[in-house]
Structures are given as structure tokens and as C-alpha cells.
Amino acid sequence: xxxxxxxxxxxxxxxxxxxxxxxxxxxxxxxxxxxxxxxxxxxxxxxxxxxxxxxxxxxxxxxxxxxxxxxxxxxxxxxxxxxxxxxxxxxxxxxxxxxxxxxxxxxxxxxxxxxxxxxxxxxxx
Numbered sequence: 652x653x654x655x656x657x658x659x660x661x662x663x664x665x666x667x668x669x670x671x672x673x674x675x676x677x678x679x680x681x682x683x684x685x686x687x688x689x690x691x692x693x694x695x696x697x698x699x700x701x702x703x704x705x706x707x708x709x710x711x712x713x714x715x716x717x718x719x720x721x722x723x724x725x726x727x728x729x730x731x732x733x734x735x736x737x738x739x740x741x742x743x744x745x746x747x748x749x750x751x752x753x754x755x756x757x758x759x760x761x762x763x764x765x766x767x768x769x770x771x772x773x774x775x776x
Contacts, residue, residue, distance in 0.1 A: 653759045663760055667767045674744060675771035681738035685774040687729070691745065692769055694722055699762055702755075712755045719758065723749045 655663065678688070698715055705711030726745045729737040737745075748765075752758050 653756050655756070655760075659756070659760075663763065666760075666764045671764060671767035672771045675768050675773075677740050678738070678768070678772050679774060681740045683738050683741050683772075683774055684735055687735060687737060687741075688769060688772065688774055691722070691726070692765065694725070695719075695762060695765060698722075699758075702758075707755075709755065712758065716752070716758075719752055720749060 698718055701718075702712055702715045705714070723746055726737060726742050726749075730739065730742040748761055752761055
């Protein structure tokens, strides 16, 4: 468990209780498919497993961080595809959040936040 200050806990709580349901609704309205959401959620969980299996150390995180940042290019590619492309609000969310990940705590907070959004979202295929 990553230690957080009272202020960090309050921010995380606000993200989960206030922002996550609203972002989930925005994703629904932008017609994000459940398969597209699962694709990116699974990618972040895969990177988390690499970090955890490496001992959840700062050194291992620093090895994973470039792969986390690389997901932005996958989002950009997916946003430009024809057919089942990434909706703009979702792509913007991922790009902004990935840009803010600088350390283990940021990544852990992002994962919790993303999981809350996924939990609130009622997406169709």
C-alpha cells in the first residue's frame, strides 16, 4: 500500500466520488466501446503487474515508466484510426493523465481512478 498524506487521500476520494462518475458518463456519451476501454485498462494493469512482479520498487517503476508513457502513442494511433476509433474525450483523458504520471504514487493513484471510472461506466459494444 502506498502511503498518502491526508490531502492526497482527499484528492483521491474526490476523484473517485465526484469525477469518476462524470467521466464514465462522458465516455458513455462519446460512445466508447467496452472492448476499446478493456484494451487500454488491460494495458495499464499489465504494466502494473510488471512493476509488482519486479518487487514494486522505485527502480522497477523507473523501468516501467517509459512503457506507461508509450501508451500515449497507442492512444494517438487509436484516435486516428477509422472505424472503432478512440473518442476524443477519452483520448484526451488518457493523454492528460499519462502526462501527469511521474512516480509510483502518481501511477497507483491513476490506476485506482481508472478502475473507478471503469466501474461506473455502462459501455456497450
